[in-house]
Amino acid sequence: MAEIPDSHPRKASLISRQRMVEASRRGLLAESAMIAHGRGEAFDYLLGERTTHSAALAIREAAGRLLKADNPVISMNGNSTVLAGEEAIKIAAILGCPIEVNIYYRTEERMSGLIGEFEALKERLANEEENMKPLISEVKILGAEADGRISGLEGPRSLCSAQGIERADVVLVPLEDGDRCEALTSLGKQVIAIDLNPLSRTSRMATVTIVDEVSRALGRLVSELSEKPITTDWDNALHLREALEIMSVSSLRIS
Amino acid sequence: MAEIPDSHPRKASLISRQRMVEASRRGLLAESAMIAHGRGEAFDYLLGERTTHSAALAIREAAGRLLKADNPVISMNGNSTVLAGEEAIKIAAILGCPIEVNIYYRTEERMSGLIGEFEALKERLANEEENMKPLISEVKILGAEADGRISGLEGPRSLCSAQGIERADVVLVPLEDGDRCEALTSLGKQVIAIDLNPLSRTSRMATVTIVDEVSRALGRLVSELSEKPITTDWDNALHLREALEIMSVSSLRIS
Numbered sequence: 240m241a242e243i244p245d246s247h248p249r250k251a252s253l254i255s256r257q258r259m260v261e262a263s264r265r266g267l268l269a270e271s272a273m274i275a276h277g278r279g280e281a282f283d284y285l286l287g288e289r290t291t292h293s294a295a296l297a298i299r300e301a302a303g304r305l306l307k308a309d310n311p312v313i314s315m316n317g318n319s320t321v322l323a324g325e326e327a328i329k330i331a332a333i334l335g336c337p338i339e340v341n342i343y344y345r346t347e348e349r350m351s352g353l354i355g356e357f358e359a360l361k362e363r364l365a366n367e368e369e370n371m372k373p374l375i376s377e378v379k380i381l382g383a384e385a386d387g388r389i390s391g392l393e394g395p396r397s398l399c400s401a402q403g404i405e406r407a408d409v410v411l412v413p414l415e416d417g418d419r420c421e422a423l424t425s426l427g428k429q430v431i432a433i434d435l436n437p438l439s440r441t442s443r444m445a446t447v448t449i450v451d452e453v454s455r456a457l458g459r460l461v462s463e464l465s466e467k468p469i470t471t472d473w474d475n476a477l478h479l480r481e482a483l484e485i486m487s488v489s490s491l492r493i494s
Numbered sequence: 495m496a497e498i499p500d501s502h503p504r505k506a507s508l509i510s511r512q513r514m515v516e517a518s519r520r521g522l523l524a525e526s527a528m529i530a531h532g533r534g535e536a537f538d539y540l541l542g543e544r545t546t547h548s549a550a551l552a553i554r555e556a557a558g559r560l561l562k563a564d565n566p567v568i569s570m571n572g573n574s575t576v577l578a579g580e581e582a583i584k585i586a587a588i589l590g591c592p593i594e595v596n597i598y599y600r601t602e603e604r605m606s607g608l609i610g611e612f613e614a615l616k617e618r619l620a621n622e623e624e625n626m627k628p629l630i631s632e633v634k635i636l637g638a639e640a641d642g643r644i645s646g647l648e649g650p651r652s653l654c655s656a657q658g659i660e661r662a663d664v665v666l667v668p669l670e671d672g673d674r675c676e677a678l679t680s681l682g683k684q685v686i687a688i689d690l691n692p693l694s695r696t697s698r699m700a701t702v703t704i705v706d707e708v709s710r711a712l713g714r715l716v717s718e719l720s721e722k723p724i725t726t727d728w729d730n731a732l733h734l735r736e737a738l739e740i741m742s743v744s745s746l747r748i749s
Contacts, residue, residue, distance in 0.1 A: 256526065260525045260526060264525075270515045271515060271528075273526075273529050273532065274511060274528050274529070274531055274532035274535065276532055277529035277531055277532020278532040278535050278536040279536075280529065280532070280533050281534075284691075284693070285693075436536065436539075438539070438540075483742070484742075486741075486742065487739075487741065487742025
C-alpha cells in the first residue's frame with residue numbers, strides 16, 4: 240500500500256479505495272464492484288465524508304431494532320466485507336447473531352474467498368479484543384450452504400441461508416440491491432440498509448436507511464449498541480430527504 | 495456483452511459500464527479507473543443522465559473556442575477513450591487537430607494499447623463515414639513520443655507531446671486530474687474540461703467546464719461545431735452552480 244500522510248484531508252476515503260483495489264486483485268470482488276464503490280465515493284463526497292446527524296439517528300434506530308429482534312442477521316457482500324468486515328464481526332458478537340455472506344454475482348470462488356476472509360478476521364479480532372474473545376469466536380459465518388430461499392426472487396439471487404436471512408426478522412444489509420431489498424420487506428422482514436445513495440430503490444424500500452459510508456456506519460453502530468437505545472416510529476422518507484438536502488448544500492462550497 | 499433491452503431506462507449508462515468492464519479485462523485501464531467511472535455514474539444519476547441546458551451552453555462555448563484556437567488538441571485518457579473515442583476522432587477530424595493520449599498512471603503497455611485503440615477506431619470510422627474519410631485518416635494520434643513537458647508538474651504526469659499539449663493554446667480534456675488542469679491554465683492555455691463533478695478541482699480550475707457525461711458531451715460537440723458558434727464572456731462558476739442546483743433538485747424525486 241502506498242503511504243497516505245495523516246494530514247491528507249481525504250485519508251479515510253483513499254485507504255478504502257486502496258483496500259478495494261487490493262481485494263479486487265485477490266479475486267474477492269465482482270467486476271462491477273469497483274464501479275459501485277466509485278458511486279459511493281461520489282455520494283460520500285457530497286455528504287462531506289462524515290456521519291451526518293440524520294444518519295446518526297438512523298444508526299441509533301438500527302441499534303434499537305437489532306437489539307429487539309428475535310433473529311437478527313448481518314448480510315455481507317464483497318464490498319462491505321472488504322470495507323467493514325471487522326465492524327460486522329463486532330456487531331454480530333454483541334448481538335450473538337450470524338453473519339451471512341450473500342453476493343449478487345455468486346461464484347464458489349468468491350463465496351469461499353469471502354468466508355475465508357471472515358474466518359481470518361475473526362481469529363485476528365479474537366486475539367486483539369481479549370474481553371470479547373468468546374463472543375467473537377462464536378460468530379457463525381453462513382452463506383456456503385445456500386439451503387434457504389428468498390420468495391419473490393428467481394435464480395441465484397434467491398439463494399440464502401436457512402439459518403440466516405430465511406429465518407431472520409431483522410436484516411442488517413449494507414449495499415443491497417433494490418430487488419432483494421423489496422423482496423425481503425415483502426416477506427415482512429425489517430430491512431436496515433446502509434446506502435450512500437438516498438435515491439436508490441434500496442434506500443426507498445428499506446425499513447431504516449442509514450445514508451452513510453459502510454465502515455463509518457458499522458463502526459458507530461458498535462458503540463450505539465452498548466447504549467441500548469429504544470426504537471421509535473421511524474419516518475424513513477423524512478431522513479432520506481434530509482440526506483438529500485445535506486448533499487445539495489454542498490453547492491455552497493463553490494464560491 | 496449481455497443484452498440490455500431497448501426499453502431499459504438506463505440503457506446508455508449500462509452499456510458504458512459494460513464497455514468499461516471489457517476494457518479493464520483487456521488491460522486498457524488503470525486499476526482505479528472503474529472507481530472513477532462509478533463516481534461519474536453517481537453524479538450523472540443526479541443530473542438525470544441527460545445533457546442539461548447549462549451543459550449544452552458550455553458545449554456551444556467549447557465549440558466556439560476550439561474553432562477559434564490556433565493549435566487546439568484533444569487530450570484523452572483511458573476512460574474517455576473507452577467511452578468516447580469515436581466522438582473524439584470526429585471532433586479532431588473537423589478541427590484538423592491532433593488527439594494526444596495522455597494518462598495519469600503511464601505504462602508502456604497501456605499507452606500502446608490506447609494508441610492502438612485509436613488507430614483501429616480511425617480505420618473503422620473512415621470506412622463508415624465516406625465523406626469524412628480523408629479528414630479522419632489525417633488525424634494524428636500523439637502521446638507515445640513524450641517529447642514535451644508541462645511546466646509546474648513533476649514526474650510522469652509532466653510528460654506530454656511537444657506537438658500536442660505543449661504547443662496547444664486550447665486543450666479539450668475529458669476527465670482530467672486537478673493538478674494538471676491547474677498547471678495547464680497557469681501556462682496560459684484555455685482548458686475545456688468535461689467533468690461530471692461540479693465540485694472537483696478540475697471543474698473549478700478549467701476555463702470552460704462541461705458538466706456532462708463524456709460520450710454525450712463529445713457527441714453533441716460534433717454537431718455544435720458545424721453550427722460555428724461564436725464565443726462569449728464565459729462565467730464558469732455560474733454554470734457550475736447551475737449544475738449543482740440541478741443535482742439538488744433531484745431531491746424532488748423522493749415522494
